[in-house]
Amino acid sequence: MSLAAPVRRRGTEESPGAARAGGERPGRSPLRRAGWPRALLWFVIGGALGFALVIVLRAISGLELFQTDQTGYPHVIVPAITAPLGFLYGLGCFDYWLRWARGARLPADEHAEHGADSWRDYLRFNTDHKVIGVQYIVTTFVFFFIGGALAMGIRAELAQPGAQIVGPGTFNGLFSVHAALMIFVFVIPVFAGIANYVLPLMLGAPDMAFPRLNALSFWLLPFAGILFLVSFFVPGGAFDAGWTGYAPLSTGAPLGQSFFNLGVQFAGASSIMAALNFLVTILTMRAPGMTMWRMPLLGWANLATSILVVGATPFIAGAQFMVLFDRVLHTNFFQVAFGGDTLSYQHIFWFYSHPAVYIMMLPGFGIVSEVVSTHSRKPIFGYRLMALSLIGIVVLSYSVWAHHMFVSGMFSWLRVPMMLTSVLIAVPTGIKIFSWLATLVQGVLQTGNAAMLFALGFICTFVVGGISGVMVALVPIDIYVTDSYFIVAHIHYVLFAGSVFTIFAGIYHWFPKITGRMYDARLGRLHFWLTFVGTWGTFAPMHWLGMQGMPRRVVDYADQFADWNLVVSIFGFVLGAAQLIFLYNAIVSWRFGPRAPANPWRGRTIEWLVPSPPPRFNFDAIPRVVGGPYDFGTGTPHALMSGDDGYDGAQASQRAGERQAAGRVPEATKG
Numbered sequence: 193m194s195l196a197a198p199v200r201r202r203g204t205e206e207s208p209g210a211a212r213a214g215g216e217r218p219g220r221s222p223l224r225r226a227g228w229p230r231a232l233l234w235f236v237i238g239g240a241l242g243f244a245l246v247i248v249l250r251a252i253s254g255l256e257l258f259q260t261d262q263t264g265y266p267h268v269i270v271p272a273i274t275a276p277l278g279f280l281y282g283l284g285c286f287d288y289w290l291r292w293a294r295g296a297r298l299p300a301d302e303h304a305e306h307g308a309d310s311w312r313d314y315l316r317f318n319t320d321h322k323v324i325g326v327q328y329i330v331t332t333f334v335f336f337f338i339g340g341a342l343a344m345g346i347r348a349e350l351a352q353p354g355a356q357i358v359g360p361g362t363f364n365g366l367f368s369v370h371a372a373l374m375i376f377v378f379v380i381p382v383f384a385g386i387a388n389y390v391l392p393l394m395l396g397a398p399d400m401a402f403p404r405l406n407a408l409s410f411w412l413l414p415f416a417g418i419l420f421l422v423s424f425f426v427p428g429g430a431f432d433a434g435w436t437g438y439a440p441l442s443t444g445a446p447l448g449q450s451f452f453n454l455g456v457q458f459a460g461a462s463s464i465m466a467a468l469n470f471l472v473t474i475l476t477m478r479a480p481g482m483t484m485w486r487m488p489l490l491g492w493a494n495l496a497t498s499i500l501v502v503g504a505t506p507f508i509a510g511a512q513f514m515v516l517f518d519r520v521l522h523t524n525f526f527q528v529a530f531g532g533d534t535l536s537y538q539h540i541f542w543f544y545s546h547p548a549v550y551i552m553m554l555p556g557f558g559i560v561s562e563v564v565s566t567h568s569r570k571p572i573f574g575y576r577l578m579a580l581s582l583i584g585i586v587v588l589s590y591s592v593w594a595h596h597m598f599v600s601g602m603f604s605w606l607r608v609p610m611m612l613t614s615v616l617i618a619v620p621t622g623i624k625i626f627s628w629l630a631t632l633v634q635g636v637l638q639t640g641n642a643a644m645l646f647a648l649g650f651i652c653t654f655v656v657g658g659i660s661g662v663m664v665a666l667v668p669i670d671i672y673v674t675d676s677y678f679i680v681a682h683i684h685y686v687l688f689a690g691s692v693f694t695i696f697a698g699i700y701h702w703f704p705k706i707t708g709r710m711y712d713a714r715l716g717r718l719h720f721w722l723t724f725v726g727t728w729g730t731f732a733p734m735h736w737l738g739m740q741g742m743p744r745r746v747v748d749y750a751d752q753f754a755d756w757n758l759v760v761s762i763f764g765f766v767l768g769a770a771q772l773i774f775l776y777n778a779i780v781s782w783r784f785g786p787r788a789p790a791n792p793w794r795g796r797t798i799e800w801l802v803p804s805p806p807p808r809f810n811f812d813a814i815p816r817v818v819g820g821p822y823d824f825g826t827g828t829p830h831a832l833m834s835g836d837d838g839y840d841g842a843q844a845s846q847r848a849g850e851r852q853a854a855g856r857v858p859e860a861t862k863g
Contacts, residue, residue, distance in 0.1 A: 226284025227316060238278020242271035262428050262446040263519040269450050276415040276458070284317040285408045306403070307808040317411065319403035321392050322806065326706065327410050328385025329699070332378045335417045337771065339373035342366050344768050347730075351761035353754050355747060363747040365430030365448070369420050372435045372452060375552070376459040377417040379691045383555035384409075384466045386698045387494045389706055391470065393799035393806060394488050396479025396815040396831065401472035409465035416459035423448035434745065436545070439526035439537040443518045453516040460509045463551075467501035470494050479798070479831065481817035486830075488797050488821040489578055493558025496582040500547045500554070500589065508544035511537060538600055542593040550589045552687060554582060556694025557624055560647045563697050564628050566795045567644035568635030571822040574627045581620035588617040598670045607667050614665035621658060625651065641793075642716030643701035649724045650693035657685030660735065675745075678738025684731045696723070696774070703778075704792050708805045709785030715777040719770055726767025733760050796830045797821050816840060 222229040246267045250257055258267060280286065284305075291298055305319045314327055346366050349357045358366065392400055400406045423430040428446020431437070442449050474495045478487065514525040515537070524530040526537050565572050572578060594602060594610040628651055638644050660682040664670045673679060696719075703711050733756045738744075742753045749757070791800040798815050799806070813834035821830050832838055 226282070226287055228283070230284075231279045231282035234278035234282030235275050236278075238281070239271040239275035241278070242274030243267055245274075246270050260427075263444060263450075265427075265447050265450070266520055268426070268447065269454070269516075269520060272419065272451065272454055276412075279415075280408070280411055283411060285404075285411055288404055303809075305407070306399075317407050319399070319407050320808065321388050321400045321403070321406060322706075324400075324406055324410050325385050325387075325389025328381055328388055328413070329706075331410075331414055331417075332382040332385060333775075335373050335377045336382075337775070338417075338421070339370050339378060340768055340771060342370040342373070344765065346370065347761040347764040349747060350749070350757050352758065353749055353751050358747070360747045361429055361432060364432035364434075364745070365424060367745060368432050368434050368452075369423065369430050372420050372431075372455065373417060374687070375435055375548075376456060377413060377420070379552045379687060379695070380463060380548070381413055381459070381466075382695055383497070383552075383691075384463070384470075386559070386695070386702065387470065387490070387555060388466075390702055390799055391491060391494060392473060392477070393705075393802065393810055394490060394797050395474065395477060396482060396798050396811070396817065397473060397477040398809050398811065400469050401477055402469050405465050406469050409462045409469070412458050412462040412465070416455040416462070419451045419455035419458065423451035426451065436541060437512070437515065438541075439515055439518070439532075439534050440528065442515050443526050450516060450519055453512040453519075456512045457509055460505045463501050464505050467498035467505075470498040471502070474498075479815045479817050481831075485576065485579075486817055486820055488558075489561035489572065489575070489582075490555075490558035492579040492582050493554045493556075493561075496586045497551055497554045499586050500551050503590070504544045504547040504551070507540050508548075511540040511544070514540075535597075535600060535602060538597050539594070539602075542596045543590070546593040546596065547589040549686065550585055552691045554585065556650070556691050556698075557582065559694045559698040559701070560628065560650055562795075562797070563643045563647040563701050564631050565822045565824070566701070566793050567638040567641055567647070568632055569638075569794075569824050570631050570635040571820070571824055572627065573630035574623070575820070575822065577623055578627050581623040584620035585617065588613060588620070592617055592665075595665050595670065598667055599674050611665055611667050615662060618658060618662055625655060625658075638793075640713060640717065641700070642711070642713065642720050643697045645717060645720040646693050646697035646700065646723075649720060650690060650697065653685060653689035653693065653724075653727060656732075657682060657690055660685060673738050675743055676738035677734045677742045677744050680744045681731050681734035681738060684734070689727050689731065693723075696720075699778075701793070702799075703781070704788030705799055705804050705806070707782045707785070708788050708803075709781050709783075710788050710792065711781040711785055712777050715773055719773045719777065722766060722770035722773065726763050726770055729763025730760055730767050796824065798831045801831060801833050 223233055224230065247257055250259070250266075259265065288298070303319075305317060307320045308314055308318065308323045314323055314330075318324060318327070345357070346363070349355075349363060349366075388400070388406065392398070420431075426447045429448055431442075431445060431448040431452040433442040433445055433449060433452075437449070437452060442452075474487075474491055478491075514523070517523040518525055518527060518532070524532045526532045526534050528534055561572055561578065591613040592610060594606055595614040598607055598610075639648070660678070664673060664679065664682055700711065700716055703709075737753055737756050737760075740753070742749055788804040790803050792804075793800070798817075801815070802810060811833075815831040815833055817831045818838070819826070819828040819830050823830070829836075
């Protein structure tokens, strides 16, 4: 049976794309149909209900109606929660589940919310994993450019000693919001966007396991970034305790800090929902014949990442809730004067945040594996060891958190075991580096391709970040360079020269598949070289500044650091300008680029066996996997599609039917 066939339900038959409002009658008022008019209305209603709830409860309790201490403002904080939830309800994110819960008739067309016929469909609640992937990617890049603009403000201020442009308070807000945007609403979720688009196609699945949960996970995300940015405009200004939000600095900070606490909750909930979806999709929805050892490494990378997200993210959510309760409800989790323990905040925070480093790296490792193999025309060297090293990183990542706390005052005996595990985790990472290098040896390297250039640039720059990571894992060196610009250099070599390079590699690699257009290769190469030079010129000198004693997170510094800071700022602006080339290339190529063939890079994995862009339900018939994903030059295909010699459609349909009968494929994805 074709996966794109109309769905029969309760004696009715409707085609996909009909009844776009989720099965509601088209003649209903816009304020009663799921969509933006109803969403904006319920945004206002939700905010008003939250505000009224606070006022009524305070009146009943005999408290002052408006509490405006800088750690208070409950009449602002509660609406900041209820208004986004009202918007999500109005947009239709909960309609299906609410109908099911109250026993109402469900939509006749299971796929009414699935797919895109125009750009407007990308602005609504949509269950198509490809649409959701584009929504993720575009939204996160909006926050990437906003965060980059904040970084330009930081480097403009630091170009010379003294207060040039902003004061200390505003400067603290700039670097805090910059870091929060880049980590929570760019690097982590953009990987989810790329995987959302590519992974079901790569696995031979018609969609993600839970399409509606997938859509909700996206629509939670913009509110996190909006809350971070809105903090600039509340009394007291933006949150200024850094992206770590250390207590007790954060428990006594102005109102903006509460917006950080809430933004992390929205981003964390989005991340957990996406991770659960990836786990179930990878484990239960692979095409017939795709064993775990035939699965592309991008699948392994997202499997490992999802395990980390599900296991670690609740810890940062709990820590931020405790800070929020200390601020608003006057609990004493971290208030030392009342018996709280500030050191416990760091333990909870870093128990999430060091695994989070790998949440921001492992998907990129998968992308680089796909790009390096495809654009060198060679099988991945040590495929099984590459997959196992990803699982090794997951296991070890939970045992290294306290190397961020060597100078925090924790138990001194804990330093040595944490130092050893922090050094040991370099082993599985090193396996990946050497496997990529071995894959490149005697390969036919396509260095004119921007995706391959960014993958190669990632390998050489990430090695520097890895080496400096081993250095700061050693107790004596860490004590010397803690809170210096050496740490700023290290984290940017890991997260910008590491994560962001792999993001660009993935975007360029799958750009033809996503858009159906080819990008301008010359602009792609120019973007890479300016980004590469800008990265090294910006962050390499920070190592020297740190070793010479320049502290991080300061608006002013000693004159002896002036020359190198000017160099860093100049290269920083080169790096920022390079991203405008990418933006121009992406927009113009998406609209006017040459039509892309199905397989412009001659890749082997399943996503390259369907048209560009793919059909609404991905496949006319279920693929059948018969070989490995990287066996270049063997003559054995990775998968057979309907119409290929040797394709056994009956067997593929039988295997898919067995999975559906066992409940392994959700109702919303059945064809």
